[in-house]
Amino acid sequence: MAVPARRPVASLWIGPRLHYLNQLCLLSHVRQGHPTTLYCTENVDNVPEGIDVRPATEIMSIDMDIVRQTSESFLSNVFRYKMIQATDAVWIDCDAFCHKPFPDEMQNIYAGHGFRGALNCGVVYIPREGELMARLLDYYENLPDAPAWFNKQQRKRLEKQDPSLPHAVRIYNAERTAFGPQAFTWFAQQTGDYEKALSPDYLYPVPFQLNDVFYDPYGRVEGHFTDNTLSVHLYTNGTKPWWRKNPPLPNSYAARMCEQIGVDPAKALEE
Structure with a gap:
């Protein structure tokens, strides 16, 4: 039976090669019928078949010097909203596994995660024309001298930064999440969109602090899921090095999903 065509999703990759978890997560959206685009800053030699690869410069110019002074996530925080505005696709991090399709009618796809309640932007869709996007x-x-939500300690860290650095780098060094969850949460609160957030079980059913459970052959990851769950964030930024350099243990969630989707972990491990 043919999988029905659904709304498009897209992500960004910086680097020459995907890890098997990234292959798994991207393909999970393809398997659910979502046209899946991966915007890349360079040639990536192991993108699975079925994923549309496009140059990241179709969305915005890329300053790799800034990326090298900050991180890949810094660029993706800007890129995701420009991508949504340009293409109307749902943004997906490359470590977000598609458990069920995103409903076509859902116009606010974002949720809190972890134990603190701040909004995450690892999976996000907001209307292209609206106050939050603007x-x-x-x-x-138009970066401010300091983000409006910075407290006294954050402002002190910012003041201590080398003034010769680009302003964006100084803000990033003072607070790594100032361009990601902090910004998204702050502006959603200012516009009233915070109240539209989904509950964590929709997009982040497993708290970040428990991410080792994905590799536990005796852990029942699905116990965290509810009928609402659409996406399962695997949190590769927090994954311990051993799991990145070795295939997942048999019967773990990661191993079972690779078998289900058709990904060979041994062929795309971190070197």
Whole structure:
């Protein structure tokens, strides 16, 4: 039976090669019928078949010097909103596994995660034309001297930064999440969109602090899921090095999903 065509999803990759978890997560959206695009800053030699690869410069110019001074996530925080505005696709991090398709009618796809309640933007869709989108893009394009939500300690860290560094780098060094969850949470609160957030079980059913459970052959990851669960974030940024350099243990969630989707972990391990 043919999988029905669904709304498009897209992500960004910086680097020459995907890890098997990234292959798994991207393909999981393809298997659910979502046209899946991966925007890349360079040639990536192991993108699975079925994923549309496009140059990241179709969405925005890429300053790799800034990326090298910050991180890949810094660029993706700006990129995701520009991508949504340009293409109307749902943004997906490359470590978000598609458990069920995103409903076509859902216009606010974002949720809190972990134990603190801050909004995450690892999977996100917001209307292309709206106050929240406008405020986020204005923030990135016209950086303030300091983000409005910075407390006294954050402002002190910012003041101590080398003034010769680009302003975006100084803010990043003072607070790594100032361009990601902190910004998204702050502006959603200002526009009233915070109240539209989904509950964590929709997109982040497993708290970040428990991410080792994905590799536990005796752990029942699905016990965290509810009928609402659409996406399962695997949190590769928090994954311990051993799991990145070795295939997952048999019967673990990661191993079972690889078998289900058709990904060979041994062929795409971290070197």
